[in-house]
Amino acid sequence: MANLVEATTQQQFEDFLARAGKCLTVVHFQAAWAPQCGHMNEVMEELAKEQPHTTFVKLEAESVPEVSEKYEIASVPTFLFFKAGEKVDRLDGAHAPELTKKVQRLAVSGSPGGAAENSTEDLNQRLKKLINAAPCMLFMKGAPQEPRCGFSRQIVALLKEHSIQFSSFDILSDEEVRQGLKTYSNWPTYPQLYVNGELVGGLDIVKELAESGELENTCPKAVTLEHRLKTVINQSPVMLFMKGNKEAARCGFSRQILEILNGTEVDYDTFDILQDEEVRQGLKTYSNWPTYPQLYVKGELIGGLDIVKELKESGELVSVLKGE
Known part of the structure; x- marks a missing residue:
């Protein structure tokens, strides 16, 4: 597919941007080890068929560090959107519906007639x-x-x-x-x-x-940090505090614990500690547990990856998750 390409060097990346001119270029910063990136590549393939004038670029984030550092890529998948060589938007994480909406909106922005009007209405919403x-x-x-x-x-x-x-x-x-x-x-x-x-x-x-x-x-007054932590911990019977979320883990330990929990078929919710420094630091003290991920069941700390692995190996994990 002519408009779905891969950049393996900084020069290739810059060449693809230059060739696209004023047309939209979508760059997927990915990693081979991240399964969610493979899923998002499939989404990009479908979008490339629908948007023949948009260029879709796959780029291994760790293989081209100078580009990743320039655009502050901290996790994969991350998508950057370019027009005329300038970054116009960004999307962090494996969010297929949001990627589709952004591509459709940016591909038509500036077009004459109703498309541009609809784009303005979408932006205002x-x-x-x-x-x-x-x-x-x-x-x-x-x-x-x-x-x-x-x-x-x-x-x-x-x-x-x-x-x-x-x-x-x-x-x-x-x-x-x-x-x-x-x-x-x-x-x-x-x-x-x-x-x-x-x-x-x-x-x-x-x-x-x-x-x-x-x-x-x-403005509304802040609640105490302890009250806030208790509220977040009890948001769901099973709460996982991790780097990233269910769709896009942002460290190897978080990715491993997700795989284990997904295998239990027990419902759980996640909280991305990278998005909230107050919770990230406060929870270490509150629970006297210095690292992440941290798993809680019915408001009580179970532990991190090592303890979850031990519970899986002993066959106790599902009963612990169910609070039995």
Whole structure:
């Protein structure tokens, strides 16, 4: 298939981007050891048939480290979307429906007529969902544990100082959201803070609210970390705290424990500790267990990979998971 190719060097990668011109290029950063990457390659093959003007590139993330480092690829699968040689979007993880939506949206963006109008409507719906994803949403550069600009660093510090509970979105990871939100909210700069779906403003306004004593009344207060950890641990009868999720493990230990649990046919939920530094560090102290993954049943710590392996070998794992 002419529009489904593989890049094995940085030069090949750059050549594919140059040849595509203004047309969409989708790059799949993959690894041979990750089964979810194989599944996503099958999805790409189908998309390549549907989108003949889009170039789909497979790239072994560990074999071309200079490209992976440049674009901050921390896990596989990761997809980057390019137009005219510039990154316009990103998708982390094995999410076939989201990959399909992004490809379809980006492949038609800029086209004349109804396609472009539909794309704008889709983006506005997506922005609305993101803004309402949590009672207090911060759109910033980077993440709270690693802000990537001074203004973002200052607003995070203010919110934490006043014990404000908030979720965040890294606008550097999604160019479409970054540009679209400026128009949607008629606010040209970042960071942007939203409460209950309404724009509060940027750093200057948050500073004013803090100085006047109104910030706590404007934003929801944070719960204690211990209460939050207890809530997350008891979210499901069987909870696995890991690097990544069911669809995309981000370390070998997490991948192994997923394979064992999937073989038991017992339902379980996962929590990605890479997405929440507070939980990642807090749970080590709370449970007096320094490493991940960590498995909990009915709110009680069972242990990590070694203990789960021992339970499997002794034939006790299923009964433990069922709380028997």
